[in-house]
Amino acid sequence: MILLQQQFSLKQFNTFGIETFAEYFTELHSANDINEIATLPYKKYILGGGSNILLCTNINGIVIHNAIKGITITKEDTKYVWLNVMAGEIWHDLVLYTIDKGWGGLENLALIPGTVGAAPIQNIGAYGAEVKNVIDSVCCWHWEEKKWITLSNSDCHFGYRDSIFKNSLKDKTLVCSVVFKLKKQPDFNITYNILGNELKNRAIKELSVKAIADAVIHIRTQKLPNPKEIGNAGSFFKNPTIALSQYIALQKQFSDIPHYPIDTDHVKIPAGWLIEQCGFKGYITGHTGVHKNQALVLVNYGNATGYEIIELAEKICSTIKNKFGILLEMEVQVWK
Ligand SMILES: Cc1cc2nc3c(=O)[nH]c(=O)nc-3n(C[C@H](O)[C@H](O)[C@H](O)COP(=O)(O)OP(=O)(O)OC[C@H]3O[C@@H](n4cnc5c(N)ncnc54)[C@H](O)[C@@H]3O)c2cc1C
Structure with a gap:
C-alpha cells in the first residue's frame, strides 16, 4: 500500500535545490503500487533524481518519486547481454555495475545524475555517446489507456536530447523499466576530443570500459559544478x-x-x-x-x-x- 504525504517539500528532490511543495507525494517501490496510484484522481508528475527539472510553482497533483529497484539479465548470447533495469535504479550505479562486469555501452555516460527511468526521456548523452545506442526497449504504464506498453528502440523516436516521451507521449506514461543490450566484447568510443586527450595523458596501456569511465568521471568532476555544492x-x-x-x-x-x-x-x-x-x-x-x-x-x-x-x-x-x-x-x- 502506498503512503500519501500532503504539502510535501520538494527542496531535497531537485538538484536546483528550489523549494516548492507537492499537494501530494508518494514513493513507488513496486510495479504493483502503480495500479493503486492509477486510481487516484490527481494530475500525475513523475520524479526521478530531479536533476533535469526546474520547479516554478507548487504542484497541484501528485508527485510520484520512482524508487523501484532491480537489475536482471533477461537474455544473453556469446556477444550480448540484455539487462532489464527498473526505473528507480540510480543511473551511475548501473554504469558502475556494468563496468564491473566488463560489459560495454554505458562507460561514456558515467556520472550523469538521475535515475534509469529518466534516461530514455531525453536520450541522455555525453562524450560522444547517447543512451539510444544501447536501449533495446522501454516498458511503461500508460495513464490514459490504463495499460502496460513496451516500446522498441525505434518506437521511442530518439533524437538529440529528445524522444517520444517529450513529444506525443509527454506526461502520458511512467517508465517502469528499461532493457539495455550491452556488448560482452566492448568496442570503444573515444572519438570525443576531451576524452581522447584525457586517455592519452593517462598513458593507458590497455583500453577498457573501466579506463574510459574513470577518465569520464575525472573530466566531469573537474568541469561540472556539483549540485550538492551549488x-x-x-x-x-x-x-x-x-x-x-x-x-x-x-x-x-x-x-x-x-x-x-x-x-x-x-x-x-x-x-x-x-x-x-x-x-x-x-x-x-x-x-x-x-x-x-x-x-x-x-x-x-x-x-x-x-x-x-x-x-x-x-x-x-x-x-x-x-x-x-x-x-x-x-x-x-x-x-x-
Ligand atoms: C551536474 C549535472 C550534469 C548533467 N549532465 C548531463 C549529461 O552529461 N547528459 C545528459 O543527457 N544529461 C545530463 N544532466 C541532466 C540529467 O542528469 C539527466 O537528464 C537525467 O536523465 C535526469 O534524470 P532524473 O532521474 O534526475 O530525472 P528528473 O529530473 O527527475 O526528471 C526529468 C524528466 O523526466 C521525467 N521522468 C523522470 N523519470 C521518469 C519515469 N520513470 N517515467 C516517466 N517520466 C520520467 C520527469 O517527469 C521529468 O519531466 C545533468 C544534470 C546535472 C545536474
Whole structure:
C-alpha cells in the first residue's frame, strides 16, 4: 500500500535545490503500487533524481518519486547481454555495475545524475555517446489507456536530447523499466576530443570500459559544478542545430564560431560558446546566475525561485537571438 504525504517539500528532490511543495507525494517501490496510484484522481508528475527539472510553482497533483529497484539479465548470447533495469535504479550505479562486469555501452555516460527511468526521456548523452545506442526497449504504464506498453528502440523516436516521451507521449506514461543490450566484447568510443586527450595523458596501456569511465568521471568532476555544492541541473539549453547556409553567413561576422557537422545541410553550434560571447559567463543577478566556468549551466546561489531562473534564461535567449539570430531551446523540463 502506498503512503500519501500532503504539502510535501520538494527542496531535497531537485538538484536546483528550489523549494516548492507537492499537494501530494508518494514513493513507488513496486510495479504493483502503480495500479493503486492509477486510481487516484490527481494530475500525475513523475520524479526521478530531479536533476533535469526546474520547479516554478507548487504542484497541484501528485508527485510520484520512482524508487523501484532491480537489475536482471533477461537474455544473453556469446556477444550480448540484455539487462532489464527498473526505473528507480540510480543511473551511475548501473554504469558502475556494468563496468564491473566488463560489459560495454554505458562507460561514456558515467556520472550523469538521475535515475534509469529518466534516461530514455531525453536520450541522455555525453562524450560522444547517447543512451539510444544501447536501449533495446522501454516498458511503461500508460495513464490514459490504463495499460502496460513496451516500446522498441525505434518506437521511442530518439533524437538529440529528445524522444517520444517529450513529444506525443509527454506526461502520458511512467517508465517502469528499461532493457539495455550491452556488448560482452566492448568496442570503444573515444572519438570525443576531451576524452581522447584525457586517455592519452593517462598513458593507458590497455583500453577498457573501466579506463574510459574513470577518465569520464575525472573530466566531469573537474568541469561540472556539483549540485550538492551549488544548485544546478547541468546543461540548461540544448546545443542549437542551424542550417549550413546560416552558419556560413555567421562565420563571415564571427570567424571563430565553433560548429559540428550534423548532415550535409546542418551544423550544431555549442550553446555555451554563444552564451559566453554575449558576456553571460559568470553573470549574477539576484539569487541566480550563469556558472563562472560553464556558461551552459545556470545556477541557484541559494534562494532562487524557478521563475527567477526562467527570467534569466529568457534574457539569455533574447540576447542570443538578437546577436546571432539563433533560438536556444531549454533542455531542462519546467514544472509550472
Ligand atoms: C551536474 C549535472 C550534469 C548533467 N549532465 C548531463 C549529461 O552529461 N547528459 C545528459 O543527457 N544529461 C545530463 N544532466 C541532466 C540529467 O542528469 C539527466 O537528464 C537525467 O536523465 C535526469 O534524470 P532524473 O532521474 O534526475 O530525472 P528528473 O529530473 O527527475 O526528471 C526529468 C524528466 O523526466 C521525467 N521522468 C523522470 N523519470 C521518469 C519515469 N520513470 N517515467 C516517466 N517520466 C520520467 C520527469 O517527469 C521529468 O519531466 C545533468 C544534470 C546535472 C545536474
